[in-house]
Amino acid sequence: MFEKLKVLAARLDELEIRLSAPDLYDDPDRAAxxxxxxxxxxxxxxxxREYEQAQRTLADATEMLSDPDMKELAQEELQQAKSDIxxxxxxxxILLLPKDPERKNAEFLGWFTEATGxxxxxxxxxxxxxxFSLIGEADSRTD
Numbered sequence: 001m002f003e004k005l006k007v008l009a010a011r012l013d014e015l016e017i018r019l020s021a022p023d024l025y026d027d028p029d030r031a032a033x034x035x036x037x038x039x040x041x042x043x044x045x046x047x048x049r050e051y052e053q054a055q056r057t058l059a060d061a062t063e064m065l066s067d068p069d070m071k072e073l074a075q076e077e078l079q080q081a082k083s084d085i086x087x088x089x090x091x092x093x094i095l096l097l098p099k100d101p102e103r104k105n106a107e108f109l110g111w112f113t114e115a116t117g118x119x120x121x122x123x124x125x126x127x128x129x130x131x132f133s134l135i136g137e138a139d140s141r142t143d
Contacts, residue, residue: 001096005048012041044095047088054084 015038018024024031058081064074 051088057081
């Protein structure tokens with residue numbers, strides 16, 4: 001997983017260089033494609049860089065444990081780093097899940113309506129120019 005993340009980080013750096021080129025908008029389709037790719041990679045790479053920083057903090061805190069004057073601070077940093085690492089590992093696993101191509105441009109809107117005897121709940125999808133479509137519905141009746 002981490003080798004893939006290093007490749008993605010390098011790709012984001014490359015995209016940033018390409019996006020700063022003065023002739024970027026000479027080809028609007030290419031510019032849009034590069035911007036889309038950057039927007040997809042940015043949250044993943046940001047989380048990965050935070051993960052790397054947490055790993056460095058963990059190593060530094062572990063090293064500081066041997067200093068009696070710094071032991072208390074080191075223990076706090078150690079606990080925080082371990083917590084951050086666990087959170088970021090979970091976040092990265094989710095961010096690396098394959099995207100559903102059918103839901104590429106979808107936004108999800110929750111829809112809640114109180115009805116006699118219960119609450120109806122639905123979830124709508126707003127998919128670009130196609131409008132709304134109902135993608136889930138439940139009825140929780142109290143009778």
